[in-house]
Amino acid sequence: MFEPLDPAQTRAKGPASAPGPGHRHDWPELARALRQLLPAKAVVTARQELLAYDSDGLTLERHQPPLVVLPETTEQVAAVLRLCHERSIPFVARGSGTGLSGGAVAEVGALVIATSRMRQVLSVDLANQRITVQPGVINSWVTRSVVGDGFYYAPDPSSQQVCTIGGNVAENSGGVHCLKYGVTSNHVLEMEVVLPDGTVTTLGGPQPEMAALDLRGVFIGSEGTLGIATAITLRLLPAPASVAVLLADFASMAAAGEAVRQITGAGVLPAGMEMMDSPCIQAVDDYFGFDEYPREAAAVLLIELDGQELEVQDSVQLATRLCLQAGAGSVRQAWDESARARLWKGRKSAITAIGRQSPSYYLQDGVVPRTALPEVLAAIGDLSLEHGLSVANVFHAGDGNLHPLILYRASDPGVQERVHRLGGEILRLCIAAGGSITGEHGVGSDKRCYMDWMFSADDQATMLLVRQAFDPERRANPGKIFPTPKTCAESARRAVELKVQGVALPEGVVAF
Numbered sequence: 454m455f456e457p458l459d460p461a462q463t464r465a466k467g468p469a470s471a472p473g474p475g476h477r478h479d480w481p482e483l484a485r486a487l488r489q490l491l492p493a494k495a496v497v498t499a500r501q502e503l504l505a506y507d508s509d510g511l512t513l514e515r516h517q518p519p520l521v522v523l524p525e526t527t528e529q530v531a532a533v534l535r536l537c538h539e540r541s542i543p544f545v546a547r548g549s550g551t552g553l554s555g556g557a558v559a560e561v562g563a564l565v566i567a568t569s570r571m572r573q574v575l576s577v578d579l580a581n582q583r584i585t586v587q588p589g590v591i592n593s594w595v596t597r598s599v600v601g602d603g604f605y606y607a608p609d610p611s612s613q614q615v616c617t618i619g620g621n622v623a624e625n626s627g628g629v630h631c632l633k634y635g636v637t638s639n640h641v642l643e644m645e646v647v648l649p650d651g652t653v654t655t656l657g658g659p660q661p662e663m664a665a666l667d668l669r670g671v672f673i674g675s676e677g678t679l680g681i682a683t684a685i686t687l688r689l690l691p692a693p694a695s696v697a698v699l700l701a702d703f704a705s706m707a708a709a710g711e712a713v714r715q716i717t718g719a720g721v722l723p724a725g726m727e728m729m730d731s732p733c734i735q736a737v738d739d740y741f742g743f744d745e746y747p748r749e750a751a752a753v754l755l756i757e758l759d760g761q762e763l764e765v766q767d768s769v770q771l772a773t774r775l776c777l778q779a780g781a782g783s784v785r786q787a788w789d790e791s792a793r794a795r796l797w798k799g800r801k802s803a804i805t806a807i808g809r810q811s812p813s814y815y816l817q818d819g820v821v822p823r824t825a826l827p828e829v830l831a832a833i834g835d836l837s838l839e840h841g842l843s844v845a846n847v848f849h850a851g852d853g854n855l856h857p858l859i860l861y862r863a864s865d866p867g868v869q870e871r872v873h874r875l876g877g878e879i880l881r882l883c884i885a886a887g888g889s890i891t892g893e894h895g896v897g898s899d900k901r902c903y904m905d906w907m908f909s910a911d912d913q914a915t916m917l918l919v920r921q922a923f924d925p926e927r928r929a930n931p932g933k934i935f936p937t938p939k940t941c942a943e944s945a946r947r948a949v950e951l952k953v954q955g956v957a958l959p960e961g962v963v964a965f
């Protein structure tokens with residue numbers, strides 16, 4: 454039904470990609486035209502400066518963009534997109550570039566439109582519990598703007614000190630507190646969006662229920678393929694009356710997984726429930742001198758409980774008992790803010806600590822039903838041994854959202870291929886367990902070749918029809934999410950392998 458896109462090759466072999474179709478554009482001339490629309494300093498052409506935009510958090514893939522613009526207002530974004538429309542220029546929106554699926558990278562030689570100068574809080578409406586921000590506002594700034602009034606913004610990716618609200622919307626990001634409170638889509642009321650032809654439109658509305666198609670819901674999680682969000686109205690929540698954090702240590706990941714199963718099975722809904730394995734525990738100790746977690750533990754579980762004081766006390770007692778029953782060596786409680794922050798610190802710095810320990814890592818993102826955690830974690834351990842690559846685990850256990858970090862040395866010959874192979878095997882395991890190829894980091898370019906594993910050709914054609922309505926020429930973040938024969942020559946073969954090897958696919962999942 455659709456003509457395939459024609460992006461450059463899937464994975465760059467060196468620091469910059471081979472030229473793609475976007476390279477046919479006259480970029481110096483476009484830069485001159487853009488300087489008529491934007492302040493001179495908002496058009497970035499110097500090679501050294503462009504280097505800063507050549508990857509996101511997925512450093513395995515690097516593609517230097519030909520040109521970057523830094524607009525400050527919706528009008529400027531609209532003017533840039535109108536120019537792109539007139540000249541058929543592809544473009545890629547970019548927030549802070551912390552994405553982990555290659556989403557903000559211009560692999561086909563597209564114009565990058567970065568929102569790093571769109572950082573204003575536009576309005577705060579506490580009576581109606583909402584705040585409107587520009588897309589470049591950093592996630593943690595939202596809570597910081599209203600915490601003094603007793604409110605907060607719930608979705609809190611671990612990257613929240615750096616990532617932007619625009620990036621969160623595009624990825625439908627999750628975080629520690631999304632177990633109880635839901636992901637980004639549950640907290641966005643309204644968005645001002647510039648469509649690929651430069652039209653400015655509003656999706657959603659000030660009230661949660663709108664008498665129209667939920668185009669707000671369609672846009673959230675669309676990974677920059679439908680347009681650019683330029684103002685976002687978010688829900689604010691009142692801060693809970695009481696909060697406690699538990700730290701439980703275990704002699705095996707399976708026992709920690711069992712505790713997760715018991716706690717949720719007992720009807721306790723923690724605000725967050727996070728797990729770290731021994732390599733992560735030791736890395737935070739080695740690199741930050743952080744000795745709050747027992748160094749010899751095979752796993753630690755952090756459980757945050759919030760609500761009214763009596764309710765929290767009851768939940769703390771029950772969760773403590775269930776952890777001990779599942780085999781916890783000890784369970785510590787933290788009630789005041791600084792004690793809670795001390796327990797969270799190791800979890801929040803785990804990925805940075807791993808980054809100091811290993812020259813390179815590839816952070817995978819898959820989902821399994823939380824009841825399958827013990828078996829899937831054990832199977833990931835087996836795969837790590839089989840592929841000869843270390844894997845560290847730190848993840849949102851309550852959501853079954855795994856984040857295995859595959860550690861490698863980029864200079865080892867052929868290592869990237871091995872890393873991708875192991876990453877793919879882990880996702881195959883997730884699907885076989887009834888889960889998904891992504892929990893919160895999106896498909897981007899990294900996982901487009903796995904889409905066939907979960908979605909039939911008809912499923913994908915339906916998604917492309919929706920995209921077509923917003924972006925008929927597919928110039929917004931081209932080449933992302935959907936596989937094409939050119940980018941994913943192997944995907945059909947992998948899917949067939951999946952079927953041939955008799956992996957038990959969950960109902961509704963099609964391997965072809």
Ligand SMILES: Cc1cc2nc3c(=O)[nH]c(=O)nc-3n(C[C@H](O)[C@H](O)[C@H](O)COP(=O)(O)OP(=O)(O)OC[C@H]3O[C@@H](n4cnc5c(N)ncnc54)[C@H](O)[C@@H]3O)c2cc1C
Binds near residue numbers: 546620680
């Ligand atoms: C250490 C670390 C921890 C992380 N922890 C989490 C976590 O707990 N939960 C989680 O969900 N993610 C996590 N992430 C992933 C990442 O931080 C999120 O995906 C985040 O939302 C990306 O925001 P960004 O501003 O960096 O976006 P970018 O990486 O710049 O862009 C991401 C995508 O959004 C699009 N985009 C950006 N701005 C706009 C806009 N205004 N309009 C339309 N599209 C836009 C881009 O085109 C791209 O496709 C983590 C990443 C790191 C490095």
